Amino acid sequence: MSDRFAGKLLAWYDQHGRHDLPWHFDRNAYRVWVSEIMLQQTQVATVIPYFQAFMERFPDVQALASAPVDDVLGHWSGLGYYARARNLQKAAITIVEDFGGEFPDNPEELETLTGIGRSTAAAIVAQAYGKRAAILDGNVKRVLARYHAIAGWPGQTAVLNQLWEHAEEHTPEERPRDYTQAIMDLGAMVCTRTRPDCESCPLSNGCQAYARGETRLYPGSKPKKEKPEKATWMIIVEDEDGRILLERRPPSGIWGGLWSLPELDPALGADELQEACEQHLGMSCSEPELISGFRHTFSHYHLHIQPARLALTQPSKIADADQHRWFHRDEALVLGLPAPIRTLLTQPEQAALL
Template sequence: MPDSVAGSLLAWYDQHGRKNLPWHENRTPYRVWVSEIMLQQTQVNTVIPYYEAFMQRFPDVEALASAPVDDVLQHWSGLGYYARARNLQKAAIAVMEEHGGEFPDSQAALEALTGIGRSTAAAILAQAHGIRATILDGNVKRVLARYHAVRGWPGRPKVMNALWAHAEKHTPDARVRDYTQAIMDLGAMVCTRRRPDCADCPINDGCEALAQGIVAQLPESKPRKIMPEKETWLLLIEDDIGNLLMERRPPSGIWGGLWSLPEMDTAVTLDELPEIASRELGIQCEDPEPLAGFRHTFSHYHLHIHPVRLRLTGQSAIADSERLHWHPRSTAPSLGVPSPIRKLLTEPEQPSLV
């Protein structure tokens, strides 16, 4: 007996589904892959302009594999989750070197590429190759948690396994490309997190949560922890012609691999900053000048940022190294820079007071 959910979703998709997103044109594995990575934990409207620019600059896997990593990070600047960008290029190089420049077409081979997990691999198989494969993204989780009244937070493996099992069961043999898009579109357009439109849902007759009156309670949300507060100083070290010293952050951790301002923790005192700058950065400066600080909230903690201006004395020998780079104060950096830092550099007086 055919799965009525898939049939109903496909019929609805033909009428209402989204078919004109940028990555729907010319669905090569490369284009689908880049879109899927960008769309991880990121909303469609945020991704669209980044995707267009990225495809202009890196039209195929070879262009991405051979590009400087700073180019890739610059195009990712502002999107967040920057490990995605670094992994994207690592995987592009692997596709060139280990797969002769052609994307693999098996779940296992795709998952072996860094940054591609179970759901993204399945999305590439279904969207680019038309191979039957099952995705489970945030939209599908919500649809299935409601349709089958699956209790518990989907982050728990037991709940996740139940959702995967439901997802596998509904995946049809034919039209997997459209079905995959259909169930995501339903989650994005009808079975939304808030104010779902159950009256117009194509699968409302079989929906357990609707029958039980618990649609609004599913899926259950993650138990929240208190967010820690962290403090840091960012050093705006300027030379006499208005260049700022920027520092490449370590490859892991927050803003990994991006360029930011030299950072000190607030355990040191203001007076110590010139000496620390001399020792750590090899430059001579004086007159620490505290600027208005601001708070930046991440998913996991609040960061209190205290910018301090330091004026360089004499000439500096340091420039354009792997770790340190002078950048014109007046223009946005042509490197990968975190959004708050970009704002700090381009709107120096704008950060809100704490």
Template sequence: MTTDSFAEQLLAWYDQHGRHNLPWHNNRTAYRVWVSEIMLQQTQVATVVPYYQAFMERFPNVEALAEAPVDDVLSYWSGLGYYARARNLQTAAQTVVEDFGGLFPETQEELEGLKGIGRSTAAAIIAQAFGKRAAILDGNVKRVLARYHAVPGWPGQTRVLNQLWEHAEAHTPDTRVRDYTQGIMDLGAMVCTRSRPACTDCPLQTGCKAYAREEIHLYPGSRPKKAKPEKTTWMLILEDKEGRVLLERRPPSGIWGGLWSLPEIDPAYGAEELQAACEHNLGLDCTEPELIRGFRHTFSHYHLHIQPARLSVAGEHTLRDNGQHKWLHRHEALSLGLPAPIRALLATPDQAILL
């Protein structure tokens, strides 16, 4: 099968079966395409759509995003995960406003110079927003090309990735590039899926080497397995006499960076030592802790065992603060950008929680 027929057959399939009315297809500006591409990293379309619509209503253009309080941005991102994406999104928006007069650059090099934009995302903006030829290689496209060409190995390896980029560049047509890039993403999401691919519905079946060899399951190669480390922490639900809960802002980098969370205590402390730890770390005199059923939250590179404990702050208090704490009623706290397990803890304080 020639490169031209690859694109032609894919486009013919897209015309009949592809997704043509996604929210970012309407009023297709570089800003709207860019936000959708960042949201779609590590996240499925069905999950992204309601978040995207709410985000666009609150931040309708790059200037609105650049000028917004970071807490607003994180709040509208809360639940999508990988929160560095949201922080990078705002940083890039500020760069577009300050350095490019609010207009997105149209070159690969300049787009990749913006925070959080890599080669494939830059290409998607160029193709989808500006209609210019640019090859993309997101997770769905990697899977389609790895199977079609029977490229062995895990795509996270440089050698494998370079091969896939070569195929992506070769197959990208000079015309209808918007439809082609959307089509190949749709094919990976809807037909050439990770498990149980619908090969009989695939327009590329006759040229697919993995299908011909009956080795679809071998491509793309799996990431080498590595046991995730286990970590443990105490998370404190500290309530004052007004029923407010103490929140603590996370450091700007790292897990849940910049989000509001609950104060944490080193797991080396026993339950009977939590009162002393609150006094030592926060300057708060607290009642004995009430333990809430613990649970495990899994990140991409480790498991975190969270043991919540609820304590009431006794009498008047003087918080030993560094400017990164807030006393808020629960409904106020839930309006902020919170990690999913913290949101669950605050929303269901009297239930045993298993996530």
């Protein structure tokens, strides 16, 4: 059911909306898809340079499907949530092999592709094909929670279901592509998390939170939880050529599938480090030089990273194994690296100062 809500929003969008984002040009399902995946839990300004570089390197779904995974992760390095990149390529292979290189144009089939859920499927259908489909991202949740004064945290199923109902109800038959962009733009530009600009909002007339002067109460906030503290050793091993040993991380878990510094059991004492390191790597190392550690905060925990530098005392026994490889710093930078590790390699002097 299309109502006044959509009409007002579209009129506002024509004047004030964002019409020139990179994925608005040469619009096709592939570009829309990649942009939607990058934009999951990630702000527009952060995504833009990644999207540009990604499209230069992987201009179509065939290029993505046939690329080495390290190359894909390398273009994702620093963007976070790396399962998105792995799922993206997996889905690209499915599209090439099972769909003849053609994107599905309906939400049901799109949702069978890994990494595409209800909202992303709808966004692709609306943005790429101009078909009516309701999205519900963080922006839409905020707009609708305020407009209808829906109490509670959207992580709760009951709250989420209400929001989905309203999202479906407001999405119009006409101009669904513009409407989808419009409601996201409103959430990003006017109905912001803090200090919404209600005076210039086209929907303030019917907004229940605004009528009550309670926009701050919506959407409800997530219940607080204590973040556990974790710790780990990060090992910087250099050989006689100044190359650094990197280790491919397991496919799941934090920084899954990325290249990183080898990790050792945090329970090890500094005096046990050398032996553990030699055992882990199968090579002889010097005594470790401890570098002052730093704390890295994730969504669910704090990680205290304790770097230790060792030098190789014998030539490397590791050939080109699958899990461990020697890299010069500039070589390493084209790999999928976690942001803190990338920083450490780009600014080696930081390792000494940490």
